[in-house]
Amino acid sequence: MTDWKGPWDGTVYPELIQTMPEVDVPFDGVRGWLLSSTDKQIVFFDIEPVGKVPPHAHCAQWGVVLEGEMSLTIGEETKVYRKGDWYHIPADVIHSAEFHSRVNVIDVFDAADRWKAK
Numbered sequence: 073m074t075d076w077k078g079p080w081d082g083t084v085y086p087e088l089i090q091t092m093p094e095v096d097v098p099f100d101g102v103r104g105w106l107l108s109s110t111d112k113q114i115v116f117f118d119i120e121p122v123g124k125v126p127p128h129a130h131c132a133q134w135g136v137v138l139e140g141e142m143s144l145t146i147g148e149e150t151k152v153y154r155k156g157d158w159y160h161i162p163a164d165v166i167h168s169a170e171f172h173s174r175v176n177v178i179d180v181f182d183a184a185d186r187w188k189a190k
Contacts, residue, residue, distance in 0.1 A: 083118040084138050084176045092116075093189035099125065104187070111184050119175040125168055131183035132163040140175030144168075 083090075085105065095104040101120035106113060119140075127145075136158040143152050144159055146167045153159060161167050163182065181187070 085116050085118065089116050095187040096190045097187075106187055106189055108184060111182075113181045113184060113186050115179050115181070115187060117175070117177045117179060119171050119177070121171050121173050121175075124170045127166050127168040129164050129166045131181055131186055133161040133179055133181050135159055135177045135179040138176040138178065140171070140173045142172060142175050142177075143170040 083103075089105050092105040092107055095106045095115055097104055099122060101122040102117065103119075104115040104117040106115055108114075119142075137153050137155055139155055141152060141154050143150055144167065146159065146161050147165050151159075152172075
């Protein structure tokens with residue numbers, strides 16, 4: 073794996089990802105590209121250091137950090153995640169995040185309707 077970044081906007085995602093449907097994210101500074109199946113979604117997120125995402129809950133989520141650093145609170149436990157770290161958020165568990173730098177993550181959601189395309 074290389075550290076090469078694409079010429080389009082500095083994310084780790086190549087054009088083949090960035091030509092997928094973009095998700096309708098309610099936060100400024102957050103972009104994501106959607107890959108869906110009949111019962112799951114995968115989102116390739118590019119997140120600027122936007123600060124905190126408030127506590128919320130939804131379907132189960134698994135993710136891996138490709139670049140950057142973030143704090144993730146799952147239930148009552150807060151941990152810092154960096155490149156190569158992965159996390160699992162069980163369904164209906166309250167969680168929140170804080171982004172300390174630009175972060176690229178791939179998240180898998182256990183629902184076909186977690187995100188809507190723009």
